[in-house]
Amino acid sequence: MKGPRSARLFPRAASRCTGDASESNRPIVEVVREIAGRTGITPGQPALAWVLAQGKEIVTLPGTKRVVHLEENVAAG
Structure with a gap:
């Protein structure tokens, strides 16, 4: 389910x-x-x-709707 437009923007x-x-x-x-x-x-x-390199106490929450973008995110780490 998509959130309100203001949250997405x-x-x-x-x-x-x-x-x-x-x-x-x-x-x-x-x-x-x-x-x-x-x-x-x-x-x-x-x-x-860069965010991932800031330390183990930093947790990233990259969001995506597409598998190709998920793959790009995984490749970054």
């Missing part, structure tokens, strides 16, 4: 993803995209790998 509405914060994050996004393109992976994979 949370990342787009989060303050770290809008306005000035979005512009501040743009250089980081470009670096992640460049790394992904250079290594033949999706931009989400190095981002997820």
